[in-house]
Amino acid sequence: MIFTPIADSAKAETASIPPCSKEGIAKYVQQRLNEGIVEIPAESYFKNPPEIKSNEEGVLETSLEVKYGYNSIAGCPVYLRSYNGQLVGPTLRVKPENTINIKLINNLPVNPRNKPLEDDNIPHDFNTTNFHTHGLHVSPKEFSDNVLVSIIPNSNPYPISIKLPKGHPGGTHWYHPHKHGSTAIQVSSGMEGAILVEDQLDQDLQDHHVKAEKIFVFQQISYDDNGKLEDYKGFGFGQGASNWSLSKRRTTINGQVIPVIKMQSGEVQRWRLIHGGIRETIQLGLEKKADGTRVKLHEIAVDGITLGKVDSWDKLELEPGYRSDVLVQAPEVFTSEPEEYRLVDKATTAENSLLKVAEDQHTLARVLVYSKNTLESLSVLFDNGKPSSELLSILKEARTRNTGEHGYLRNIEDGEIKGHQEIAFNIFSRPGLSFTINGKSFTSKDPQPVSLKLGTADEWRLMSGSANHPFHVHVNPFQYTRKDPQGGNETIWRDTLMVKANEPVTIRSRYEDFDGDFLLHCHILDHEDQGMMKLVSIKK
Incomplete structure (x- = not known):
């Protein structure tokens, strides 16, 4: 028997799968999950979004250009509305009493509509935008967090100026467009980014060797088989399921599909989790690939506000708009090869899901834990996997500062x-x-x-x-x-x-x-x- 023609046929069939189709996405995901440890390309490793910080005078100055950008998601070339041409906006890092000055430039094409709408609650003007700071306790007036303004294409740059009050608690927040009629289209294209307000808690954690900080902007980016998003077809229902789940699109992290996170045995990292999607509940869990052993997610803040304690979860619920700060301690590893864990979105029943349709389990990221420890010192914030009295004291003090100052x-x-x-x-x-x-x-x-x-x-x-x-x-x-x-x-x-x-x-x-x-x-x-x-x- 001659097997070569069959092999060639299979290769041709695989090569002919359109990358933006359901089958193309499934193929890409399977390849990512099957990558060997020594075969992982550099672009597969987890990357924090680019970051912009306030200066010594307490002012963050930047520009955000709203425009179409060429990118790739799961091997599919996409052409979507964006901030600065990227799949996720830059992280803005500030402190209490700082001012955020942003020049918002709308370089999207002119909206095609040329007559007034009969109903303003019909999605419309997808290229008109504005800017919302989700979670910040700031003024909603004038050029601050004012979502009642409209920035049309090719208008003059819009000067945003947001002043954080004294004593504003540190925490994890985010920003996104909020123009009525176009919000879903723009956020579902990836127009969102993190806002981090730093306070004493950040320094206290670093002083106790929590050096690594990872920012997770979970996105549910919609696009058709041509890599574009120009209508609401992806937001509806059909065949007893949401069109999002039927499309087989995957929740991304900072625009990445199943990135690889590296940790060292016993290391503690701070993960800032932001649900920036709009299509599914995320039931977040961290499990060992080999046997499903769970790793606790130690929650220290919710929606940007410190709990003053630690809530240690096997599974953490994230709904659209939710944020959670968690400390993750890598399990001990004694082998020469790293052990693999999976950050997963657990299956959700229809009753408990966002859209009341059942959601399957998906892998969101791979976590490789290495035994060789090159860290200067391991954190003392955990004792045999449980929060130490020192960590509890730090968090209680942070909570007291927040309630006392504000x-x-x-x-x-x-x-x-x-x-x-x-x-x-x-x-x-x-x-x-x-x-x-x-x-x-x-x-x-x-x-x-x-x-x-x-x-x-x-x-x-x-x-x-x-x-x-x-x-x-x-x-x-x-x-x-x-x-x-x-x-x-x-x-x-x-x-x-x-x-x-x-x-x-x-x-x-x-x-x-x-x-x-x-x-x-x-x-x-x-x-x-x-x-x-x-x-x-x-x-x-």
């Missing part, structure tokens, strides 16, 4: 509550789908915004009558009581929270420092673009 993070007591707010997400057929909050779709001229008074606190009740919706509110975070890893109640601060269908949630929020108009909305951003958003107004 009043809006002190606990909201019963006697402080002045009013009650209710937010109800719902989707109606009228005909077609209407995405609503409190029964109405968004209008920028809302005659009944959520009206709040500066210097007061309210209790809020969040509800969803249909589907699951991540609630996000700008400017001020809120207190929420969740279950800790041991099943007990703990009250934490956050700015984004999954609200499940028919499971009301109670939160408390205090309005400090800043008046003005801003937004709350569902962070499934195509829901927001179609009307699931509401104006908020704080008056003095």
